[in-house]
Amino acid sequence: MVAKFICSCSDSKIHYFTKNCNGPLLNIFMKWNTTSYNSTTSIFIPQTTTKPINISLFLAGRMVKHADDGKLRVNCNPNAENYGVPFLEAIANCTLSSINYLDNTDTEIAKHLVLDPEEKAYPLVFKVTKFLCGGFTIGMGVLHAICDGVGASQFFKAIIELARGRNEPSKIPVWERERLIGSITEQPFPESPMNKESVAFSPFLNQHNTTVMKQYCFNIDGEMITRLKLSLMKESGNIRFTTFESIAGYVWRSRARALKLNSNGETVLTIVAGIRRNLKDFDPLPNGYYGNSCVDANTVLKVSELDERPLYEIIKLIRETKNIASTTDFVKNSINTLETNYNEESRMVSTGAVTVLTEWKHLGFLDGNVDFGGNEAVNLVPAPCNMFASIEISIFTSPNKFDNDDPSMKGGVKIFTTLPVAAMPKFKEEIEALRFLS
Numbered sequence: 001m002v003a004k005f006i007c008s009c010s011d012s013k014i015h016y017f018t019k020n021c022n023g024p025l026l027n028i029f030m031k032w033n034t035t036s037y038n039s040t041t042s043i044f045i046p047q048t049t050t051k052p053i054n055i056s057l058f059l060a061g062r063m064v065k066h067a068d069d070g071k072l073r074v075n076c077n078p079n080a081e082n083y084g085v086p087f088l089e090a091i092a093n094c095t096l097s098s099i100n101y102l103d104n105t106d107t108e109i110a111k112h113l114v115l116d117p118e119e120k121a122y123p124l125v126f127k128v129t130k131f132l133c134g135g136f137t138i139g140m141g142v143l144h145a146i147c148d149g150v151g152a153s154q155f156f157k158a159i160i161e162l163a164r165g166r167n168e169p170s171k172i173p174v175w176e177r178e179r180l181i182g183s184i185t186e187q188p189f190p191e192s193p194m195n196k197e198s199v200a201f202s203p204f205l206n207q208h209n210t211t212v213m214k215q216y217c218f219n220i221d222g223e224m225i226t227r228l229k230l231s232l233m234k235e236s237g238n239i240r241f242t243t244f245e246s247i248a249g250y251v252w253r254s255r256a257r258a259l260k261l262n263s264n265g266e267t268v269l270t271i272v273a274g275i276r277r278n279l280k281d282f283d284p285l286p287n288g289y290y291g292n293s294c295v296d297a298n299t300v301l302k303v304s305e306l307d308e309r310p311l312y313e314i315i316k317l318i319r320e321t322k323n324i325a326s327t328t329d330f331v332k333n334s335i336n337t338l339e340t341n342y343n344e345e346s347r348m349v350s351t352g353a354v355t356v357l358t359e360w361k362h363l364g365f366l367d368g369n370v371d372f373g374g375n376e377a378v379n380l381v382p383a384p385c386n387m388f389a390s391i392e393i394s395i396f397t398s399p400n401k402f403d404n405d406d407p408s409m410k411g412g413v414k415i416f417t418t419l420p421v422a423a424m425p426k427f428k429e430e431i432e433a434l435r436f437l438s
Contacts, residue, residue, distance in 0.1 A: 060124070064121065087127075092131050124143070148290075148293060149363045201265060205351060216418075224435055232311060244359060248318055270357070271298075271318070273296070297321045396413050
């Protein structure tokens with residue numbers, strides 16, 4: 001199978017990015033349960049991808065880092081070799097039902113259904129795989145250096161609408177990333193929320209990165225969440241917490257226990273918080289803006305505190321951190337810090353001390369507002385890759401279409417998390433313990 005390169009851009013340009021765009025591939029795994037797989041469906045991306053690329057030519061270029069200042073750029077040169085958006089069509093010799101529509105605890109198979117080119121500078125890649133049952137999957141990879149989750153979802157919808165014959169998308173993708181470029185500040189936030197000397201470590205991880213890691217999916221049903229919230233209210237004297245806050249604190253503590261972090265070290269919970277509604281000192285983002293618009297909300301504790309303090313106290317700290325991160329001053333300083341510390345490398349060796357939470361519940365891939373031409377989107381899975389195979393990442397998503405047949409999943413969430421294989425049994429035990437809270 002040979003990847004095709006699709007684009008009709010005609011101009012050569014270099015576009016500039018700031019550090020908060022820097023990140024690896026974000027793989028989004030979509031699938032459809034169909035009764036037929038006709039020729040129109042099977043080739044809808046090759047025929048129509050040129051339209052959204054004309055709207056947003058950054059996704060057809062190549063991400064490069066400038067030798068002088070280290071800043072990221074997208075070089076759009078239609079005369080370059082293999083210029084355009086890589087697209088691959090494949091056929092699987094099995095049915096979607098034989099792999100349970102990827103509604104499994106182990107999600108490793110998903111990485112075979114996305115395009116993973118050797119060159120990692122492609123902003124956008126697609127792979128469509130047809131199954132014997134007539135259903136198919138779409139693996140979409142977006143360079144997180146350009147889009148956040150909301151932007152990726154919005155761009156995907158634009159492609160689908162053009163494929164369905166619209167002259168233009170209902171919401172035209174708009175770049176205008178320059179609106180969120182900050183200024184140099186004399187008081188930037190620290191590059192890392194923890195001192196390197198105090199970072200906790202897990203005995204399951206080694207410095208040679210040879211630990212066997214896997215991404216797993218866990219269902220937390222509505223009753224489990226209700227039990228957790230009632231337990232927290234009883235413990236705190238009737239303080240009410242949101243589902244996200246409650247699960248965030250519980251997952252953070254459960255991961256620390258599963259990883260057996262040393263008790264005298266520090267651990268951090270980083271919540272990726274959207275800022276689109278908290279930009280009072282910046283020009284309003286245009287309708288259709290798809291660039292990154294997130295900040296990190298960090299809560300730091302000693303492992304012993306996380307393990308021993310009442311859970312409601314941990315969750316109160318998380319709430320306070322979230323509230324601070326939503327203020328205009330915090331958002332402005334975060335953007336200015338990224339501009340000030342652009343050339344600083346803050347990446348630490350993974351020790352297990354960091355838990356990064358991001359929520360996909362409101363991205364809109366499965367919200368029913370996209371016309372797939374009689375095909376039904378039934379599941380959304382983050383495919384394991386360099387980003388999501390790292391130990392830090394945990395993703396909260398809504399139940400999929402199959403969960404609609406399970407009344408217990410009403411109000412529930414799905415959690416995708418990556419851990420060393422040896423640590424997973426303890427994490428599973430922690431999740432199952434939610435069923436017995438009183």
